[in-house]
Amino acid sequence: MSPNAISFKTSQASTPHILIKPHIFEADMHLEKTQTHAPVACALWKSNQVVDAFQQNEQHAYLNIASHANEDRPAFKLQLNEGNGACFPWHHDNAGGGTTARDRGSRRKITVIVYLSEPPTQGGELVLMPFCKPELERRVTPVVGTVVAFRSECVLHRTLPSFCDKAHNQRTCFTIWLESDDAANAPLSCALPPELLTNLRERRGDDAGAVPYSPMWREFADKLSTSPANRIFARLVYREMFEASLRECFSVGGGETAEKRTRVALAMHEAHMRSASDALREVADALTWVLRQRIEENK
Numbered sequence: 036m037s038p039n040a041i042s043f044k045t046s047q048a049s050t051p052h053i054l055i056k057p058h059i060f061e062a063d064m065h066l067e068k069t070q071t072h073a074p075v076a077c078a079l080w081k082s083n084q085v086v087d088a089f090q091q092n093e094q095h096a097y098l099n100i101a102s103h104a105n106e107d108r109p110a111f112k113l114q115l116n117e118g119n120g121a122c123f124p125w126h127h128d129n130a131g132g133g134t135t136a137r138d139r140g141s142r143r144k145i146t147v148i149v150y151l152s153e154p155p156t157q158g159g160e161l162v163l164m165p166f167c168k169p170e171l172e173r174r175v176t177p178v179v180g181t182v183v184a185f186r187s188e189c190v191l192h193r194t195l196p197s198f199c200d201k202a203h204n205q206r207t208c209f210t211i212w213l214e215s216d217d218a219a220n221a222p223l224s225c226a227l228p229p230e231l232l233t234n235l236r237e238r239r240g241d242d243a244g245a246v247p248y249s250p251m252w253r254e255f256a257d258k259l260s261t262s263p264a265n266r267i268f269a270r271l272v273y274r275e276m277f278e279a280s281l282r283e284c285f286s287v288g289g290g291e292t293a294e295k296r297t298r299v300a301l302a303m304h305e306a307h308m309r310s311a312s313d314a315l316r317e318v319a320d321a322l323t324w325v326l327r328q329r330i331e332e333n334k
């Protein structure tokens with residue numbers, strides 16, 4: 036298995052920075068040695084059963100799940116989390132990536148995870164956080180026999196720090212990504228309704244802040260929650276949550292290496308946020324207002 040890494044892109048053009056997640060390893064099914072070591076999982080990958088299940092269900096037709104043959108199949112990975120607090124920070128699964136079958140992050144639509152071990156002694160849950168919908172937050176305990184499928188292009192998610200004291204409760208799973216032919220990562224149009232633009236303009240006046248946010252921002256947030264476009268705002272709206280999870284993920288193990296890794300991860304996060312335009316920030320502030328309202332309502 037090889038270390039699981041995260042790639043950060045600070046702009047559309049820049050080459051990604053790669054940082055490894057301590058104590059998390061993965062094996063890519065495109066590699067022959069993985070196929071040999073995991074023949075059952077490999078047979079499932081090659082059978083396209085999971086793709087078929089999504090394609091044949093009319094309810095999922097809008098997702099446009101694509102079929103791929105042989106080497107062109109989307110990623111299928113085995114994952115081992117050794118514990119010691121190892122975790123994934125908040126992310127979407129289609130945040131860029133290359134164009135080869137192995138690294139085609141941009142078309143991912145659905146993530147299917149099959150858990151394979153006893154639950155960790157502590158933590159390790161997968162947390163799903165639909166955009167601006169705190170009432171829909173879900174936690175999944177990673178226990179053998181559990182299968183979870185979610186729209187990873189638009190649902191922010193992470194795993195919580197995992198601790199285990201026995202070999203059989205090291206967190207193991209395999210992950211199947213389903214892609215669509217429409218490039219979910221392409222430049223996104225999610226036009227603001229004109230009333231919301233007017234609302235922003237009014238708020239920008241001399242009496243800044245005196246004009247309230249329009250309740251229509253709630254509807255806009257709802258639309259965004261099922262669109263990959265929410266990725267543009269997620270880091271700004273959930274900035275503290277992102278930061279805390281990056282610290283948790285990269286400081287595992289302590290010492291100089293962990294400190295350096297954490298510093299780099301946080302610097303990338305900051306750079307991402309700094310690169311946001313003023314207009315984007317303004318919209319993110321309005322969406323943050325929606326999120327805070329909803330958190331209050333759910334108390």
Ligand SMILES: O=C(O)CCC(=O)C(=O)O
Nearest residue numbers: 123128148161194208210
């Ligand atoms: O291990 C999990 O439960 C989630 C992993 C994940 O989010 C990913 O591989 O992108």
Ligand SMILES: [Fe+2]
Nearest residue numbers: 127128187192
């Ligand atoms: Fe993910």
